Amino acid sequence: MEEPEVLQQTWQQKLLFYTTAFFVLLGIFSLFSFLFLVPFVIEPAFTTIFMEFDEEPAYCVTVKVNRRLGASNCSWTSCREGCTKDIYDCTQILVDYKRNLNTNLSVIVTTSSTEVAVREKRALIEDYDYEEERTTGLMGNDSEWYYREAKLLPNVKGCGYPPMLNCSVFLKKYRDIGTNFSCYYSRMDPSLVISKLDMWQVYMNLVYAMAIPIPSFIISCIYLTIAYFKIYNDDEEKEPLEKNAEAMDMEGESAPDGTPIPSASGGITPASEAFREDLASFGHHFKVAMVDEISRDSLVDGMLNSNSIGGNLGKAMTTSISTIGGPVADI
Structure with a gap:
């Protein structure tokens, strides 16, 4: 093949x-x-x-830190590693901030742990009653603090992924009471403060x-x-035309006298299947014609007429050869 x-x-x-x-x-x-x-x-x-x-940094001080457990108690958290996971353990850092444009905030540094301890002790002795009656929320420019107990977040979503955001480092840096640092508040929601912008x-x-x-x-x-819609459609339209042209070229091939040249695989030869079928068909028709002629014309008074048999046999052969198509008839 x-x-x-x-x-x-x-x-x-x-x-x-x-x-x-x-x-x-x-x-x-x-x-x-x-x-x-x-x-x-x-x-x-x-x-x-x-x-x-506001891109102008404000002055923030940590005033309260809440540690809560349970999904119902954690409506928000100051820092969360992974913006899609549920919150069951949250640390909420609240700060007071004021807009002091005359203060150079670049010199503000985080207070040490000793200063924090001294400030907490002083607040317990001198300002105990003040802490209970402390007002929160937006104070305005007339007050010392522009907003009390605002939420502190590392960014607007309060979440991120290491190494860009490490919540352990963030909480350690800002959760101590009295820690002061520069921050940025939102004009749309003054209760929201972020540490970097x-x-x-x-x-x-x-x-x-x-x-x-x-x-x-x-x-x-x-x-x-x-x-x-353009390139592949054009190719598909050209392909059938090329196939039709090839088929027409094959059909147009013929011998010098105009007789089509049969293909090698489809020609009729003595060894081909088509020749055997035509030969068998001719023999069958010949037998049928011979028996039919004998039965009609050669029986005279119950006796076979030898002369009629010969004549009828020749007639049947002549009829069969002249009427049956195929390679043998052409010969």
Whole structure:
């Protein structure tokens, strides 16, 4: 048996295949990258912008720390490693802050543990009654403190993943009562304070997270649409025309006298199956015709007429040979 002919691809077909595969993979990866970046980069960046944090740092002091257990008691936490996991153990840090634009906050340092102990002891002796009657919330510019007992978070979501955010380090740094540090409050929600703010980095993260996956996905969709409706459709329309042209060329091949040349596999030869079938058919028809002629014309008074048999036999042979088609009749 002849082996099937393997069609060799042209360099244009190979280039089209690899280009299509590249854009398919680019579209898939850009889509999944965008879906991954939405909860971790894009949504926090938009929230930070919409909350309108004051880029001028304020002066914060830690005034209260609550340690709570149980999901019902942990409505929020100052720091959470993993933005999707449930909260069962939470540490809530509350701070007072004031907007003091004349103070150079770069010289503010975290107080030592000795100073914290002295300040706590002084508060217990001198200001015991004051702590019980302490008012919280927005005090305004007329008060010493602009807001009392605001929630302290490392960022607008209060969560992150190591090594960018280590909650153990964060809590250790800000949970001691009397710790003072620079902070940033939200104009939209003054009860929310974050410890660090870099708006330039926020904008750049937003640009990187949206400017790369979205255009890549759009370009991939445009190319695949053009390839499907234009390039591949044109190839499919040309292919049947080429096949029809090849069939017409094969049918047009003939001998010099105009007789079509039969194929080697389909020709009638003495060893072919078609020749045997025609020969068997001729013999069957010959026998039937001979018996029929003998039964009608050769019986005279119950006796066979030898002369009629010979004449009828010749007549049957002449009739069968002249009427039966096939290779033998042509011979």
